[in-house]
Amino acid sequence: MQRSFTIGRFRRRRDHIVRSASRLAATFTAALILGSVATPRVVAQAAKPTEYDVKAAYLINFGKFVHDSEEQESRPSFDICILGRDAFGQSLNALASNETIDHLPVRVLHPDVTEAKSCGIVFISSLEGENIREDLVLLGNADVLTVSDASDFLERGGMIQFLLVQNHVRFAVNLDAVNRAHLVLSSELLRVAFYVTGKPPIGGKP
Amino acid sequence: MRLWASQSISGKLTRMTLLVSGTALLLAYVSFLIYDLYTLRQQLMDSMATEANIVGANSVTALMFDDRQAAESTLSALRNSPQIRAAVILRPDGVEFARYLRDPAMQFELTNHLTLSERRHFWTTGRDILLGSRIQFQGGWVGSVYMLAETGDVARRAGRFGLISAGMLLICFVVALLATSTIRHLVTDPLTDLAHTAQIVTRERDYSVRAKIPPSSDELSFLVRSFNEMLEQIQARDRALEASRAELEQRVEERTAELSLTNKELEAFSYSVAHDLRGPLQHINNIGFLLQNSVSENLNNEGRLLIDRLLEGSKRMSGLIDDLLNLSRASSLPLHRRLIDLSDIAESIAGRHLSEKGIRLVRFMIARGAPVFADEGLMRVVLENLIGNAWKYTSKQDSAVIEFSSTVENDETVYFVRDNGAGFNPRYADRLFRPFQRLHSQSEFAGTGVGLATAYRIITRHGGKIWATGDVGKGATFYFTLPYAGE
Numbered sequence: 206m207q208r209s210f211t212i213g214r215f216r217r218r219r220d221h222i223v224r225s226a227s228r229l230a231a232t233f234t235a236a237l238i239l240g241s242v243a244t245p246r247v248v249a250q251a252a253k254p255t256e257y258d259v260k261a262a263y264l265i266n267f268g269k270f271v272h273d274s275e276e277q278e279s280r281p282s283f284d285i286c287i288l289g290r291d292a293f294g295q296s297l298n299a300l301a302s303n304e305t306i307d308h309l310p311v312r313v314l315h316p317d318v319t320e321a322k323s324c325g326i327v328f329i330s331s332l333e334g335e336n337i338r339e340d341l342v343l344l345g346n347a348d349v350l351t352v353s354d355a356s357d358f359l360e361r362g363g364m365i366q367f368l369l370v371q372n373h374v375r376f377a378v379n380l381d382a383v384n385r386a387h388l389v390l391s392s393e394l395l396r397v398a399f400y401v402t403g404k405p406p407i408g409g410k411p
Numbered sequence: 412m413r414l415w416a417s418q419s420i421s422g423k424l425t426r427m428t429l430l431v432s433g434t435a436l437l438l439a440y441v442s443f444l445i446y447d448l449y450t451l452r453q454q455l456m457d458s459m460a461t462e463a464n465i466v467g468a469n470s471v472t473a474l475m476f477d478d479r480q481a482a483e484s485t486l487s488a489l490r491n492s493p494q495i496r497a498a499v500i501l502r503p504d505g506v507e508f509a510r511y512l513r514d515p516a517m518q519f520e521l522t523n524h525l526t527l528s529e530r531r532h533f534w535t536t537g538r539d540i541l542l543g544s545r546i547q548f549q550g551g552w553v554g555s556v557y558m559l560a561e562t563g564d565v566a567r568r569a570g571r572f573g574l575i576s577a578g579m580l581l582i583c584f585v586v587a588l589l590a591t592s593t594i595r596h597l598v599t600d601p602l603t604d605l606a607h608t609a610q611i612v613t614r615e616r617d618y619s620v621r622a623k624i625p626p627s628s629d630e631l632s633f634l635v636r637s638f639n640e641m642l643e644q645i646q647a648r649d650r651a652l653e654a655s656r657a658e659l660e661q662r663v664e665e666r667t668a669e670l671s672l673t674n675k676e677l678e679a680f681s682y683s684v685a686h687d688l689r690g691p692l693q694h695i696n697n698i699g700f701l702l703q704n705s706v707s708e709n710l711n712n713e714g715r716l717l718i719d720r721l722l723e724g725s726k727r728m729s730g731l732i733d734d735l736l737n738l739s740r741a742s743s744l745p746l747h748r749r750l751i752d753l754s755d756i757a758e759s760i761a762g763r764h765l766s767e768k769g770i771r772l773v774r775f776m777i778a779r780g781a782p783v784f785a786d787e788g789l790m791r792v793v794l795e796n797l798i799g800n801a802w803k804y805t806s807k808q809d810s811a812v813i814e815f816s817s818t819v820e821n822d823e824t825v826y827f828v829r830d831n832g833a834g835f836n837p838r839y840a841d842r843l844f845r846p847f848q849r850l851h852s853q854s855e856f857a858g859t860g861v862g863l864a865t866a867y868r869i870i871t872r873h874g875g876k877i878w879a880t881g882d883v884g885k886g887a888t889f890y891f892t893l894p895y896a897g898e
Contacts, residue, residue: 259477266475269549373477393471397478 254296259374260367261297264352267365268306268325270391271350283309286316286324288340289333322347329363331355337363348386359402364388368399375399380406420599425591432587433580440576447572452540455494455560456533459542462492463531463556467546470500474508474546474554482509489513489558496539497559500546508554521557538562601625605635618646675743682739685732692732696725727857734861737792738846741868746786753781753826756791757815760798773805778816781826783893789869796862797828797889803856804832804887823892831886835879843879866891 254262268283283306285297301311306325314324318340321327327344329337331354341351341362351358354367359379364386368375381403383390395401466485473481482500489495489511497519498511505524512519523534525543534541539561546554601623608622621642622635699722707715754777761775783790798813805811814829835843835850842848846864866889870877874894881887 263476269475270472375478376476391472393469394476397472397476397481 256369256374257293258296260354261293261300263367263374263376264297264326264328265300265304265306265311267350267352267394268311270394271325272389272391273348274387274389275348280309280323280325282312283307284312284314284324285326285328286314286321287328287330288315288318288321289330289336291315292330292332318343322349324349326350326352329353329355329358331358337361346385346387348388350386350388351382370399377401379403420602424594424599425588428587428591428594429584432583436580436583440573440580443576444573452562455562456540456542458492459495459533459540459558459560460531460544462489462495463542463544463558466498466500466558467544467554467556470509470546470556471548471553474500474502475548479509483511485509486511492560494560494562495558496561499557501555501557503552503554519559525555538566597625597627597629598631601631601635605638608638612642618642618649678739678743681735682743685735685739688732689729692725692728696722696729699725727859731859731861734859734865738861738865738868741789741792741865741872744786744789746789746872748784748786750782750784751787751790753783753790753794754779754815756787756794757781757798757828760791760795761813764798764802771806771811772809773802773811773813776812776814776816781815781817785873785893786869789872793866793869793891794828796866800862800889801828801830801832801887803858804834804851805830806832806856808832825890825892827888827890829886829888834881834883834885834887836883837881840879840881844877 264285268285285301287293287297291297297313301313304311316324321344327340327349329340329351333340333353333355337353337355337358338361344351350365351363352365352367353363355361355363356366358366359377359382362379362382364379364382366377366379368377376398378390378395378398378401380390380395380401384403384406466489469485469488470482472478473485486498486500486509489498490513493513495511496513497517499507499519499521500509501521502508510519523532523541523543525532525545529543529545530547531542531544534543539559542558542560544556544558545552546556605622608620611617611620621639624635624639625632699718702710702718703715703722707718710718757777758775761777765773765775794815798815801813802811805813808831812829812831815826816829817824817826819825833851833856839850842850844863844867847860849858849860851858867877870891870893875892877889877891879887879889
């Protein structure tokens with residue numbers, strides 16, 4: 206309970222930083238969201254996407270390329286959990302409501318870190334700072350894909366880290382971290398990663 | 412049609428085979444070409460669809476994570492498909508995402524777009540085919556790929572295929588020719604042989620020849636076998652006929668030999684009979700003569716008359732025996748042919764008749780020069796008989812004319828003795844030359860009925876013919892011919 210309170214405090218503090226970062230989004234050329242699996246209806250409401258709009262779309266797309274290498278009890282939904290401050294605004298919720306991953310509805314949750322082990326993806330904002338290491342330790346080797354836009358996320362044991370390359374949102378992958386968690390990332394995804402650290406598992410499973 | 416009229420069967424078969432196989436091959440070539448062009452085009456379209464699917468599948472993440480470089484590297488793999496000239500990946504909003512051009516200098520603008528309901532569409536413009544295909548991912552679509560391919564390669568392949576087909580056509584022609592030679596061996600050669608055999612059989616009547624039986628066991632072999640069987644039957648029948656003919660000939664020969672033996676025996680018998688009869692007859696004659704001359708004074712008139720009749724009968728019998736001996740000689744004596752003149756003989760006979768037979772007014776007309784190659788003694792017998800007959804049967808004429816002459820009929824010299832005497836009934840002309848057959852009674856004209864038979868025998872032995880014409884009261888003419896006359 207105390208942990209949950211702390212996160213809430215940080216979230217309020219980082220609010221203005223998220224807004225300044227959203228200015229970058231104006232430079233994005235086209236509706237990247239719409240490049241994702243979208244319906245024609247979405248095409249009609251094309252608007253200038255922000256950086257976090259793009260990241261939201263990527264976040265959902267990651268879910269489509271990650272699989273658990275071990276048998277998992279069936280889940281009622283695919284949960285995308287956000288720890289700390291939520292910089293996405295309504296865009297993530299809007300996208301998630303129209304999506305399914307592995308035929309499961311997508312939910313966006315803001316749980317406590319101890320409850321996040323059952324999530325499909327956990328996003329930790331870069332504003333969490335030193336808490337990121339703590340969050341990762343708490344998650345341990347749970348089968349959760351950890352994503353963040355913190356600059357040293359991969360060194361700290363995170364799996365996917367957003368980057369900004371020439372005003373494009375890209376991402377990097379730490380395969381060692383992915384392998385520790387019995388997760389398998391599609392080679393298709395790795396192909397478009399900006400860089401990949403760690404080694405792929407020998408024989409498919411760690 | 413003159414093409415089929417002449418020529419041998421083998422020529423026709425060759426021509427037929429080439430015509431049929433050529434037509435079949437040409438039709439096959441054309442249909443295969445059409446089919447292949449269609450198939451090649453279809454294959455190109457199929458491979459385009461496959462490549463579009465692969466490019467699409469490999470571009471999903473690039474589209475989803477806005478990685479143009481990844482998309483373009485995916486597209487660059489199309490370099491291995493030389494018929495793809497250009498390819499473009501569009502995002503769902505229609506904005507171009509990545510592009511591939513085989514020839515970088517090429518201008519390429521998309522003019523056709525998929526409608527919302529289409530998943531895939533082909534457009535054909537000239538020699539190019541444009542394919543539009545949606546990129547699917549997990550039930551939705553993340554973009555679309557367009558590919559432009561040229562069919563020039565299709566045309567090139569068609570040309571190459573045509574070249575191969577022409578080569579095959581040539582090979583097929585050669586095979587057809589070889590097949591024809593086989594047919595010639597199997598069909599035509601046996602037929603020719605059969606025809607040749609049939610010709611030999613018809614021309615030379617040689618039934619011992621046989622047609623060669625072909626190695627195959629088809630209708631032709633059956634035909635040849637039947638033909639040979641027929642020849643065999645004919646040959647067997649021919650042989651039987653020959654055998655029976657030989658047997659018949661032999662039998663005829665045997666009969667002839669028997670007959671001639673019997674004939675000789677008969678002649679010898681009649682000769683000896685005639686000869687032996689002469690002795691007793693001479694005896695009777697002598698006694699009759701003595702009776703007439705020495706003891707006739709002691710006899711009454713009736714007795715004298717009886718003696719006269721006895722002498723007359725004896726004289727007639729003597730004549731008959733002479734005639735019979737003549738006939739016998741005419742049959743049995745060997746012929747001694749030499750060149751003689753019938754006119755001389757006729758003249759001497761006529762002279763003897765005129766000097767011996769007393770006062771009669773008979774005019775002899777004897778043509779000069781009738782040379783023949785014959786037996787003189789026998790020919791004298793013939794002429795004595797004929798002229799003697801003429802003399803006899805003109806005895807009741809006031810002015811008798813006897814003519815011996817010759818005429819030429821159908822390149823054959825015909826001699827004749829003509830008189831203006833009693834003649835004969837032509838109905839019985841065939842009886843004239845039979846021995847002892849007489850057309851006149853003994854009281855009318857005396858005779859033995861052997862003379863003409865003797866003449867007939869002699870002329871026949873010389874290889875000639877003898878016949879007579881005449882009518883009652885109009886005289887008679889006896890003709891005869893002699894081969895080798897005048898030689």
